[in-house]
Amino acid sequence: RKEVEQDPGPFNVPEGATVAFNCTYSNSASQSFFWYRQDCRKEPKLLMSVYSSGNEDGRFTAQLNRASQYISLLIRDSKLSDSATYLCVVNYGQNFVFGPGTRLSVLP
Amino acid sequence: GAGVSQSPSNKVTEKGKDVELRCDPISGHTALYWYRQSLGQGLEFLIYFQGNSAPDKSGLPSDRFSAERTGGSVSTLTIQRTQQEDSAVYLCASSPTMAGGGYTFGSGTRLTVV
Numbered sequence: 666r667k668e669v670e671q672d673p674g675p676f677n678v679p680e681g682a683t684v685a686f687n688c689t690y691s692n693s694a695s696q697s698f699f700w701y702r703q704d705c706r707k708e709p710k711l712l713m714s715v716y717s718s719g720n721e722d723g724r725f726t727a728q729l730n731r732a733s734q735y736i737s738l739l740i741r742d743s744k745l746s747d748s749a750t751y752l753c754v755v756n757y758g759q760n761f762v763f764g765p766g767t768r769l770s771v772l773p
Numbered sequence: 774g775a776g777v778s779q780s781p782s783n784k785v786t787e788k789g790k791d792v793e794l795r796c797d798p799i800s801g802h803t804a805l806y807w808y809r810q811s812l813g814q815g816l817e818f819l820i821y822f823q824g825n826s827a828p829d830k831s832g833l834p835s836d837r838f839s840a841e842r843t844g845g846s847v848s849t850l851t852i853q854r855t856q857q858e859d860s861a862v863y864l865c866a867s868s869p870t871m872a873g874g875g876y877t878f879g880s881g882t883r884l885t886v887v
Contacts, residue, residue: 707880708864708878708879708880708881709816709864709878710878711876711877752815752816759821759823759829760818760821760829760831760832761806761818761876762818763808763815763816763818764815765814765815766815
């Protein structure tokens with residue numbers, strides 16, 4: 666099993682749609698979880714951390730399920746500018762492993 | 774500086790040559806990571822520096838790859854005897870601690886081995 670797995674995508678959704686991405690991880694000892702966003706040919710940028718109780722930042726909601734070793738990212742009322750690749754990041758000890766990413770295209 | 778600075782932004786080199794990639798992290802950041810990303814692929818961890826501790830080199834793909842970090846600041850990634858499969862974008866990130874989520878990436882060095 667790979668360390669961090671994500672929905673393969675791509676997700677093509679119309680503007681205004683709600684879309685959810687899933688990520689699973691293999692290390693039950695992982696403590697830190699994040700979602701990063703990467704635009705085409707750009708470096709990844711932190712979107713949000715993922716907290717045990719779940720957290721929200723505007724249209725974005727992140728959730729963590731430790732029992733199932735699963736995190737999710739929900740985007741509501743999607744915008745054209747949300748089109749990007751979304752990367753799940755999980756710590757393995759002092760190292761941080763990136764998932765392969767899920768590509769989202771928001772269509773007009 | 775205000776962000777993580779990497780140089781050069783692009784490098785084309787002939788197979789068999791050595792290359793050096795530089796990363797200047799955000800001032801005061803103690804953690805520094807190198808990753809590489811091949812076209813259409815995810816990020817591959819290479820090496821991690823934290824303060825004065827011994828670096829975690831577990832991600833380096835071969836002994837042709839090495840990295841150092843001088844004075845706890847600037848880092849140099851060296852690839853000896855480059856091969857075509859080394860072609861990728863090499864990304865550097867720094868963080869105030871090993872917290873990971875607080876780290877900022879540089880814009881990367883696009884390496885092409887011909």
